[in-house]
Amino acid sequence: MERKSEEVRFLVDNRFWRFRGLLKNMSYETLKVNAMVKKGDKYYLDTLDLCQARQRGNFIKQAAAELEENEEILKTELGKMLLKLEEFQDEQIKQALEPKKKEVLMSEKEKKQAMELLKAPDLLERILRDFEKCGVVGEQTNKLVGYLAAVSRKLDNPLAILIQSSSAAGKTWLMEAVLSFVPEEEKIKYSAMTGQSLFYMGETNIKHKILAIVEEEGAERTRYALKLLQSEGELSIASTGKDPISGQLTTKEYRVEGPVMIFS
Structure with a gap:
């Protein structure tokens, strides 16, 4: 064979x-x-x-x-x-x-370090110092708000962030700064999305993750779906297509599970 x-x-x-x-x-x-x-x-x-x-x-x-x-x-x-x-x-x-990606587990050493950071009395100051070590200066309040919103992805009702800036570079700079502190497996970033694309992300597990959309126009086209996902915690849509075996038209349901932290 x-x-x-x-x-x-x-x-x-x-x-x-x-x-x-x-x-x-x-x-x-x-x-x-x-x-x-x-x-x-x-x-x-x-x-x-x-x-x-x-x-x-x-x-x-x-x-x-x-x-x-x-x-x-x-x-x-x-x-x-x-x-x-x-x-x-x-x-x-x-x-x-089989699951598309294996779950990433922290080692005992990493867990210990994370708990030490979490319990630190100067936690917020340390976060800002880490930003500065990465070359990100200024915008103290915005950096903290963005970081705390990113961490909220693990909550049942995560926060959503909409960055408004006079320049696209300023918006991208802040978003990239915050996302640099998030593990790769915990974030999904697109330059833009079409109006219906979010409904068909069932195979992409976005539950308790960050969904970042860089371009403002890209987020505008999918505003309705983002609003539903944020408020309802899930999305569902019924679509008609051909059955690959019989060739007949069938209705298939697509479902996307949240909650998700929306960053745009």
Whole structure:
């Protein structure tokens, strides 16, 4: 057996088998593929659901006639290959269900250092000193407000920040300064977003994270969705599309879970 992207190949005696479209099968009830069997200059090609005995039987009958081969031989070969293809399908379904990113855990040493900082009587002064060490001077109040809002992402009702500046550079400077203190896995930043894009972020886990939108116009286009996400703590939308297996129109629900700290 040889696997190349969406294609799986088998060579049995003097017969070459090829199966395509396996990555579209994300349900154990179906295994719809484009199958080809070739012998010399003769071949047979068709699309079928390998989970359907009738479709397998028709494929074997037609292939045997085209290749001038014994039906029982092709039936035995296809049966063995079906077991291999089911293993491949099981593997890809399990991979799809696995979390996209592993949770980042703090070491005991990091936890101890974090608690020492949290309990420090001069906590706010230390935060400002750290900003200055990073080359960010001035704007004391705005830096503290931005930092505390960023930390609030872990709360049930996180704060939201809207920066208004006479220059785009000033806004970007403050946002970048605050975000530099946030771990990479805890923030999602876009230059802009379209009006509907936020509704389709279900695969991107934004719960208790920072959603930063740099451009003011980019945030304006998605204002309604941001408002709902901030007030309701979640978003949901129903959209119509084609079922990849049946080809029929179906309605699918998309859901995005909050809460999220919005930074714009």
